[in-house]
């Protein structure tokens with residue numbers, strides 16, 4: 001199997017937090033409380049619609065797979081093969097323990113980084129990337145990841161991130177400005193990206209936009225993009 005040609009791996013501070021305790025808590029988080037369960041259902045619904053827009057891909061790289069939150073939806077197409085990848089070994093172990101037996105033969109786990117994916121060029125039909133890019137503050141880092149997706153994918157990418165142009169991003173910006181005025185620590189491990197910036201970066205990495213889907217239009221920051229390799 002040819003190794004990828006990406007530059008040396010990049011380690012981000014936020015990536016280090018997914019140890020065994022945090023990974024198990026992440027698995028439980030989306031299943032606890034009515035608000036989180038409803039929000040999770042909406043995420044699954046958006047994923048289902050995005051997969052349909054992407055033409056129901058057969059070989060999907062779920063990166064980062066986290067605790068396997070989307071496997072139920074990914075598994076709805078009976079002949080789909082899922083490569084479930086994450087750079088936290090602890091997260092992969094939690095995902096393995098909770099993997100439904102009906103999917104066991106179709107999910108292959110892989111310990112790898114989004115900056116340097118351990119797969120050959122054009123080896124999957126789709127890269128499915130939920131809840132990673134809103135952690136990546138540096139444009140060069142986002143572009144490195146998008147270019148790595150471009151290298152391994154044959155057809156489409158589905159990704160989620162936080163965008164501007166809605167009520168919650170406006171409120172967040174106000175809160176951040178207030179914190180700065182009060183001299184409080186400005187470090188954030190999640191960020192809102194201007195839509196124009198995100199879309200320019202997709203183009204620069206070689207993707208065209210098929211469609212976007214908003215979690216709750218004009219209110220929520222979460223947006224899912226369906227991209228096609230140009």
Ligand SMILES: C[S@@+](CC[C@H](N)C(=O)[O-])C[C@H]1O[C@@H](n2cnc3c(N)ncnc32)[C@H](O)[C@@H]1O
Pocket residue numbers: 014015018063064065066067068069070085086087088091112113114115129130131132
């Ligand atoms: C917020 S979770 C999202 C997991 C899953 N996609 C979901 O929505 O439930 C972020 C995940 O990104 C993984 N991660 C962090 N840095 C990464 C990197 N450089 N490459 C691949 N995965 C990474 C973490 O281990 C964690 O599982």
